[in-house]
Amino acid sequence: MPSPCAAATEWLGVHAVFGAFLFGACLPRDDRLLKSLIERVEYLAIVVLMPIFFALAGLSTTRDAFAGAAFGAMLLILVVAVVGKVVGGAIGARLSGQGWRESFAVGSLMNARALMELIVMKVGLDAGIIGPDLFTMLLVMAILTTVMTGPLLSLSLGRRRTAPSGDGAVSSG
16 A cells, blocks of 8 residues: 555656655654664565566566667767766865865766666656657666676775785775
């Protein structure tokens, strides 16, 4: 049964996810409440609900996005997403006083935010704002940018290991 907030936003003609967001935003910021909710909901959300969401998202894809001009559009979306996130995050971190390596690490971490976009993309698809081809392209972008976050982070910061002296210091290798 959906939450009252989700049901209300669905009744208003707005996607139910916005009602769930509103409910979460209205919750008090009590650490005990948060810990209790996480203990009760996290396992169910990760083991049951997340796979269902990804399966439903996968059912909304089309293979037409991998042929002809659509494939070129998908590559363009991927390049713009990666450059926009990495460069934008790096510039923001650099302006806040971070060094170049740390700035590119921040930009690399921005790539991991692509999975949050899946919710917005699914809402757009359900509302008819985007079609299955564009949804597929954006889904591929979200997955690839998330997968490349680790290697980009390693590339920007280099490998880290503990010093042989055993003093707990971290050195670049």
